[in-house]
């Protein structure tokens with residue numbers, strides 16, 4: 001099965017390299033990123049996306065800022081790194097992993113005594129985040145695979161695959177591990193309007209791995225649940241507060257439908273996605289531009305004068321969640337996110 005990386009540090013050139021996700025499935029292109037400003041743009045444009053991948057990008061972003069900081073006093077160096085961290089942090093507000101990755105590397109850097117060691121420490125910490133993310137995904141996969149029947153059809157929404165992480169994936173990691181364990185798993189991928197992460201990215205990853213995948217419109221999901229064609233729903237998460245799971249817009253709708261039809265609704269996420277200090281109403285849900293809804297190719301579908309709401313995420317109340325699959329094991333109701341939050345410093 002394909003376990004190639006989504007973003008990484010290229011040591012010979014001292015820059016970040018990543019798979020440019022807006023071009024898939026038409027083109028597989030690796031992009032070199034040499035500045036924090038370009039990385040911020042890549043995150044805003046969803047060239048790099050998915051909560052765990054944003055955590056890794058945040059970490060590498062701080063390492064990049066440290067590596068490219070102008071020579072000067074240690075105080076000036078830290079000011080420059082912190083300014084860069086602020087630029088990255090402001091790109092996308094909902095996925096908690098972004099700030100978590102940034103803060104972890106900042107915290108490591110603050111323990112350095114000079115700029116030379118700070119640069120080394122920053123990169124080592126960012127590399128550790130990337131490595132740990134892959135390990136988390138494999139552990140999530142192992143725990144989650146046990147929840148699936150030997151033969152089943154699983155619905156997923158958006159892309160919680162290798163592309164959304166350092167590699168392997170969370171929701172798709174569970175599916176990959178189940179297939180590796182010999183289970184016969186078929187996947188229904190919701191296309192995920194408006195940016196089609198399900199149709200473009202999830203389907204691309206699964207086809208590449210030879211896993212049976214069928215793409216549906218988001219609005220087909222309830223009907224398939226009604227006719228008994230779905231055995232389980234598995235999604236990833238951008239943030240898990242004490243009372244809710246934040247994930248791609250449309251996830252809440254699937255959770256309500258799954259509850260109504262008695263279908264298990266699983267969330268697969270690493271501990272770096274947990275935010276037990278907050279509740280749903282504390283969280284900012286990203287709203288994106290009108291053009292993502294109104295323009296397809298060179299055609300405009302919404303008349304001028306009509307307003308548009310383009311929420312990127314929604315919040316699924318915890319009572320609709322059958323279990324949360326983490327690298328440390330499976331949490332069943334009553335789910336207590338406080339029992340799993342990741343440390344903000346290296347464990």
Ligand code: MRU
Pocket residue numbers: 046049050051052095157158159160161164165169170171197235236237238247248249312
């Ligand atoms: O807007 P995106 O594509 O970054 O949204 C991504 C999702 O909603 C994913 O489901 C979530 O980040 C989990 S990825 C393992």
